[in-house]
Amino acid sequence: MAHSTTATDSKPQRALVVAVDLRDPRRPLEPELAEFEALARAVGVTICERVVQKRDAPDPATLVGSGLLAELPGRAAALDCNLLLVFNELRPRQRKNIEKALSLPIVDRTMLILDVFAQRARSHEGKLQVELAQLRYRSTKLAGGGADLSRLGGGVGTRGPGETKLEVDRRRIAARILLLEKRMGEVRRGRATRRREPGTELRVALVGYTNVGKSSLLNAMARSDIFVADQPFATLDPTTRRVYLAPGIFARISDTVGFITDLPTELVEAFRATLEELDEADVLVEVLDASNPDTPRQRAAVEAILHDLHLEETPRLVAFNKGDAARDDVGITPDAFVLSARTGEGIDALRAALIERASDVRARSPIAPQATP
Template identity: 65%
Template sequence: MTRRLPAAERGLVVALDRGNPERPLEPELEEFEALARAAGVAIAGRVVQRRRAPDASTLIGSGKAREVAEAVRDLNADVVLVLDDMRPRQRKSLERVIQVPIVDRTMVILDVFARHARSREGKLQVELAQLRYRQSNLIGVGADLSRLGGGIGTRGPGETKLETDRRRIAQRISALRSRLDAVRRRRATQRSENRREPLIALVGYTNVGKSSLLNALAHSDAFVADQPFATLDPTVRRVYLAPQRYVRVVDTVGFITDLPKDLVAAFRATLEELSEADLLVHVTDASSADRERQERAVEALLHSLGLDQKPRLLVLNKIDAMNIGASRDPRALAVSARTGAGLDALRAALLAYDAMPV
């Protein structure tokens, strides 16, 4: 029950710059804007507040909040997009000053997921994540349950309604859980009928080219797009390596820094399928200046899923678009899903793993 949102809302982006040299703001801000665009928002402007620590009551400080309110009017923005996590209290005080809906990073990511979910399981998982997030952050929903699943621009109701909402959210959450269980039981049966060939999982940051690589290997046409989270549902294809040697390659949801915990929880079943893989192929984007940060985020998530011990192959994709002079990771196999460069070497490497026990 996910809802498509009206296109081209105008968003004003707000972020705190904590001046932490270990974690520069710019790449995260750019990523946030790409997420917002994938959620159908046009970026009208940015307000960055420099301060070491967030203000306890308004996140950005009350003076800055008034400045944001003014910028909203000047730029004719419909929504304020806040990069940082907010406490319910900070959100409330900001809402008093800023007269348009306030949406945080988690809500933006949930919204992109809601737009891109295709399968029944994917949709149920996204709705579950949205409700859990609203529940734990005391964000209300519209009176009509059928409108649940709204994201960008969904405004919370007043206090009293929030109480009734909470009860209905709790009911809806348990209904979703049992429907998801049913879908999963059905899928587990289907899966067990189909497991002779080794399973190789493509994992990696969102938008690095996992689906493109799957298509290049399998001559298939899984959905590819230059935006985050184009893929949500696991797609399995049979890939030919050599005479009589086939593997199954699964392409699944991409990772991102600080993937919201409610999403990880809701997508746990999807992510746990990675544990059935015989080999994880970690795909990275050679053309991205942000590659190291992305790799660290993927490693962190694999760790939290208990997948550290899986055999792993590092693949550097998009070498056709790599800056001349940029250093190549000697551990990685360099390929281009677009030009086909390096794919024979990749098949050979997979063939070597194909000898492993199933």
């Protein structure tokens, strides 16, 4: 059921990227646009050209100015593009007018993120979560401009069912959403009963922006072999490893899905069950990328998501990974650990801090040795 941008049976997707730069000094365009393009590449799309228009505000009718819009079909044809990637959020009216001017499927950021997730999902639960998120997104589109479904119905980049099928689709989607919600509820209850009582082992969760090296860090600490890649959302399914800290002291360290700015609400909802694992953590290790000039922005996004998940109160350690390639403009604070999953440098200090926390956890255990009266 999960649709993806890269239809295996059609020709490779070549995209024209369109963005409006609002020149907001608090939100420079470049890092977010680069991230948008990385999402597209992660699902196999080739980017042919990037068209950026600087404006004080998006054109309410056409997003970019109508003059530029009129030029786009020519550019798309010259570069043999078969997809339009629109960076800014589109209102239904803008979408309709762009569709009128350009007969290319329009793909937005949420659709790209959902596509990456659809391609990566491996576990049963992960697949359910992604399908649910896609259907929810699709049904909000249905509620708005119904015509959108003809674009989305056959998966991104292909024509789907015609508008006459809208009613049927609406009912089918609603029924499927109900079914998926029921299954997710079962998975969730199963997970809750599997959850351990507070034990003697420190429970640690690695959290952070996508691609900062959370899985690499867990691999370095657990000598494990979790999939690592230079791409957004390499990890979707949470993984936990029992990690040796010191003689007789172990931690259970969980690696989970990375965060991203403006994580689509459909995904936050669908991944709530996965993210609930974070509630069980005794300590969060917030992993940041010491090599990326975009880190301050990423850190703000992570803080916002932790806030939304009500996790600000959980004790937290901050670790700047990729210390082997550190820059000095990423906002490293004195209380933070600087380390490298690649070289292993600095990990001992983090381990020592975890050992300290672990002794608090051992103290709370009923089976820990206690002084007899």
